[in-house]
Amino acid sequence: MAKIKKKIRTIKVDADRCNGCRMCEVICSAYHSEPKWSSNNPARSRIQIIRHPLKDIWLPVFAGEYTPAECMGRDKYTIDGKEYEECAFCRASCPARDRFKEPDSGLPLKCDMCEGEDGPLCVEWCLNDVLTYEEREEEVEEELEQQQLDIGLESLVDKYGLDKIKETIARMSIKD
Numbered sequence: 001m002a003k004i005k006k007k008i009r010t011i012k013v014d015a016d017r018c019n020g021c022r023m024c025e026v027i028c029s030a031y032h033s034e035p036k037w038s039s040n041n042p043a044r045s046r047i048q049i050i051r052h053p054l055k056d057i058w059l060p061v062f063a064g065e066y067t068p069a070e071c072m073g074r075d076k077y078t079i080d081g082k083e084y085e086e087c088a089f090c091r092a093s094c095p096a097r098d099r100f101k102e103p104d105s106g107l108p109l110k111c112d113m114c115e116g117e118d119g120p121l122c123v124e125w126c127l128n129d130v131l132t133y134e135e136r137e138e139e140v141e142e143e144l145e146q147q148q149l150d151i152g153l154e155s156l157v158d159k160y161g162l163d164k165i166k167e168t169i170a171r172m173s174i175k176d
C-alpha cells in the first residue's frame with residue numbers, strides 16, 4: 001500500500017499554568033466570526049476552558065471530531081484530588097451537550113489550527129505559556145487517509161442529509 005507524508009500538528013497543553021483568563025477563547029471566536037474579527041463570543045471558540053474557580057480548576061480543551069451519537073457510558077476523572085465534571089476531557093461535538101457547537105446554527109465546531117495563519121492564534125495570545133505548538137512529519141498509508149475522509153463525510157451526511165452537504169460544498173466552491 002502506498003505511503004504518503006502527513007504533517008502532524010500538535011498543541012501541547014500545560015494545564016497547571018492556566019489561570020482561566022480565557023484570552024484563547026476570545027481570540028479564537030473573534031478569528032472565526034463572520035466577517036473575521038467582527039465579533040467575539042466564547043461559545044463560538046474552538047478552545048474552551050473548563051472552569052471551576054472554587055476548586056482551582058482551569059482546563060483548556062480543544063474541539064475535536066463531531067460524533068452523531070453520545071457515548072453509552074461517561075468518564076469522570078479525579079486528578080490530584082480535584083474531581084472533573086463528566087465528559088470534561090472529551091473533545092467531541094456531541095448530542096449530549098452544548099459544548100463545541102455554533103450557538104446560532106448548532107453546527108459542530110472543530111479546531112482548524114487557524115488554517116491560513118502563520119500559526120495557532122490561541123498559542124500566540126496565551127500569555128502564560130500554557131500552549132505550545134509543534135509540527136512533525138509522519139508516513140501514513142494512503143488508504144487510511146481515505147477511510148478517515150469517508151467516516152467524516154458519512155457523519156455529516158447522517159446529521160444534515162446529503163442535499164444540505166451538497167449545497168454547502170457548492171457554496172464553498174463559489175467562494176473559492
Ligand code: SF4
Binds near residue numbers: 020022060127128
Ligand atoms: S489564554 Fe492561556 S492562561 Fe488564559 S485561559 Fe487560555 S490557556 Fe489558560
Ligand code: SF4
Binds near residue numbers: 113
Ligand atoms: S488553534 Fe486556532 S482554531 Fe484551534 S483553538 Fe486555537 S485559535 Fe481556535
